[in-house]
Amino acid sequence: MNNSLPVWSISKINEYIRSLLEQDILLEDLLCEGEVSNLTYHDSGHVYFSCKDKHSSISCVMFRSYAEKLEFKLTNGMRIIFRGGVSIYEKAGKYQIYVRDVMPEGKGGLYAGLEQLKAALQSEGLFSYEHKRPIPRYAKTVAVITSETGAVIHDIVSIARRKNSAVKIVLVPVTVQGESSSARIVQAVSDVNTWGKADVLIIARGGGSSEDLWPFNSESVARAVFASKIPVISAIGHQTDITLCDLAADLRVETPSAAAELAVYDQSGVQETLENAMFLMDSAMSEKAEFWQSQVSALGKKLSEAFCSSSEQKARSVSLLSDMIGRALSKKLADAETCFLSLAEKLELVSPVNIMKKGYLPVFAANGASVRLADELSVNERIKIFFSDGHVTADVVSIGRSRHE
Numbered sequence: 359m360n361n362s363l364p365v366w367s368i369s370k371i372n373e374y375i376r377s378l379l380e381q382d383i384l385l386e387d388l389l390c391e392g393e394v395s396n397l398t399y400h401d402s403g404h405v406y407f408s409c410k411d412k413h414s415s416i417s418c419v420m421f422r423s424y425a426e427k428l429e430f431k432l433t434n435g436m437r438i439i440f441r442g443g444v445s446i447y448e449k450a451g452k453y454q455i456y457v458r459d460v461m462p463e464g465k466g467g468l469y470a471g472l473e474q475l476k477a478a479l480q481s482e483g484l485f486s487y488e489h490k491r492p493i494p495r496y497a498k499t500v501a502v503i504t505s506e507t508g509a510v511i512h513d514i515v516s517i518a519r520r521k522n523s524a525v526k527i528v529l530v531p532v533t534v535q536g537e538s539s540s541a542r543i544v545q546a547v548s549d550v551n552t553w554g555k556a557d558v559l560i561i562a563r564g565g566g567s568s569e570d571l572w573p574f575n576s577e578s579v580a581r582a583v584f585a586s587k588i589p590v591i592s593a594i595g596h597q598t599d600i601t602l603c604d605l606a607a608d609l610r611v612e613t614p615s616a617a618a619e620l621a622v623y624d625q626s627g628v629q630e631t632l633e634n635a636m637f638l639m640d641s642a643m644s645e646k647a648e649f650w651q652s653q654v655s656a657l658g659k660k661l662s663e664a665f666c667s668s669s670e671q672k673a674r675s676v677s678l679l680s681d682m683i684g685r686a687l688s689k690k691l692a693d694a695e696t697c698f699l700s701l702a703e704k705l706e707l708v709s710p711v712n713i714m715k716k717g718y719l720p721v722f723a724a725n726g727a728s729v730r731l732a733d734e735l736s737v738n739e740r741i742k743i744f745f746s747d748g749h750v751t752a753d754v755v756s757i758g759r760s761r762h763e
Contacts, residue, residue, distance in 0.1 A: 368451070369448065371451075372446055372448040372451050373448060375446050375453070376446040379444050379445050380443070380445055385443060385444040386443045387441070387442075387443055388441070388442070388443070388444070389439060389440070390409060390416075390441075390442075391437070391438065391439045391440075392410055392411050392437070393409065393435060393437055393438075394407050394408075394409060394432055394433065394435065394436045394437075394438060395407065395408045395409075395415070395434055395435070396408040397432055397433065402422060403422030403425060403426065404419060404420065404421050404422050404425065405425045405432065405457075406419050407420075407432065409440070416455055417452060417453075417454035417455070418442070418454060418456075418457050419447075419454055419455075419456055419457065420442075420456075420458075421456070424457065424458050424459065427459075429471065429472075429475050429576065429577045430462065430471025430472070430475055431474050431478075432460065436462060436470075437462070437463040438460050438461065438462060438463055439461050439462075440455075440457050440459065440460040440461075441458050441459045442455045442456050442458050443456055443458075444456075475575075475577055475602070476602060479580055479581075479602065479605075479606075480605075484584045484605070484606050485605040485606060489584070490609070491589045491608045492589070492608075493558055493591065493608065493609055494557045494589065495623060496623050497525060497558045497622065497623070498524075498525060498557055499525070499526045499555055499556045500525060500526070500527050500528070500556065500557065500558050500559075500618075501528045501530055501550045501553075501556035501558075501559045501560070502514055502527060502529050502530065502560045502562060503532055503547065503550070503559065503562070504530075504531075504532070504534060504560075504562040504614070505531065505533065505534050505563070506529060506531035508564060509564060510562050510563065510595070510614045513614055513615050513618065514527060514560070514562065514614055514618040515527050517615060517618035517619060517622065518618055518622045521618075521619075521622045521623070521624045521625065522623060523625075523730055525623075530546045530550060532546050534563045534573065535570050539573035540573040540576035540578055540579050541578070543561065543573065543574075543576075543582070544576075544578050544579055544582040547559070547561075547579075547582040547586055548582065550588060554587075557588070557589075558588065558589050558621050559586060559588045559589065560591045560593055560617045560618070560621060561574075561583070561590060561591070561592050561593065561594075562593040562594070562617060563594045563595050563614075564595045564614065565594070565595035566595075571599055571601055574592075574601035574602065574603040574604075575602045576602070579602065579603050580602035580603060580606040581606075583607050584606045589609075590606075590608050590609075591607060591608070591610075591611060591620065591621060592604045592606075592609070592611070593610075593611050593612075593613060593614045593616065595612070595613050719743055719745060720743075721741055721742070721743050721744075722741065722742045722744070723735070723739065723740075723741060724740045724742075735754050736754065736757075737754055737755070737757065738754060739753070740752070740753055740754075741753075741754060
């Protein structure tokens with residue numbers, strides 16, 4: 359034995375080996391592939407497993423801070439690609455890979471992970487019908503989370519203008535493809551809810567491949583949609599692939615155009631409903647007038663017959679006639695009341711005053727013409743705005759443009 363050599367402690371040896379491993383550029387950040395075995399999900403949140411191929415095996419550990427970001431659950435036998443660095447666990451003198459990220463190998467693995475996540479969220483109730491909220495029928499403001507470029511926002515705005523120019527469309531621009539898309543969509547949903555002025559929220563994209571749609575399969579997006587206080591319409595623009603965003607939303611439609619058709623109510627339809635209600639009211643009143651006229655004629659005939667007969671017959675006829683008239687009047691009055699209440703309820707729904715109370719205010723130019731678009735006005739022009747309890751006269755100071763102009 360050569361006593362001139364320095365004496366090392368076991369700790370020093372492991373510490374030195376660790377420094378060598380961690381200084382190696384090739385080992386500090388690498389991608390590996392293999393099959394999961396000896397998998398353990400520890401109570402601490404850390405994940406321990408081995409990754410093997412046909413000839414070798416290496417120990418791996420994924421600390422909780424990284425494991426919490428996984429959108430699927432590892433299983434023994436799963437083929438994976440993972441990223442990490444090689445180091446040594448000094449206490450046991452065991453070298454291992456410290457894993458930072460994992461993905462299932464190949465598309466089949468991706469979909470296997472997605473199915474695991476879908477089942478987990480389903481068990482939590484994120485997709486349950488009982489949690490779905492109705493889409494507001496008369497939305498005043500519609501927020502749209504989508505790309506600020508492309509045809510999606512153009513189609514939605516075009517349909518909204520055609521159906522009802524008074525409905526406000528607010529674009530919340532995000533990237534809808536790429537690694538950062540999920541986080542930006544989540545932030546956009548949070549921003550719209552914090553703002554709190556939208557009646558309905560549309561999340562839209564104009565279709566794409568399964569890989570293009572992958573941000574909408576993020577667990578974070580699904581949870582953000584489910585947690586939204588504002589009803590959400592998912593319009594990812596595809597028919598065959600249903601994303602987690604679709605499942606978590608209150609309503610799923612196949613295209614952004616269909617979302618706009620549902621979110622924006624038809625202004626002409628309100629006017630038509632009002633006209634129909636007025637026609638029904640007029641018809642009902644005419645029908646009642648004809649009924650009472652026929653009743654008076656019948657009454658006159660019965661009275662004539664009664665007074666032409668004997669005293670006893672007169673008494674019986676008058677008594678019988680009184681009962682008949684009483685029953686007829688009671689029934690017709692009840693029918694008239696039911697009809698009137700029904701028509702009054704319909705008129706109330708489309709009443710201009712009721713609509714004005716919701717914030718839709720008619721504007722008229724100085725010449726008395728109705729104003730529907732900002733382009734119809736000019737600076738310094740005098741206008742009149744009608745409220746449910748009166749009106750005001752104002753001068754136009756400036757004319758702004760919508761965000762989508």
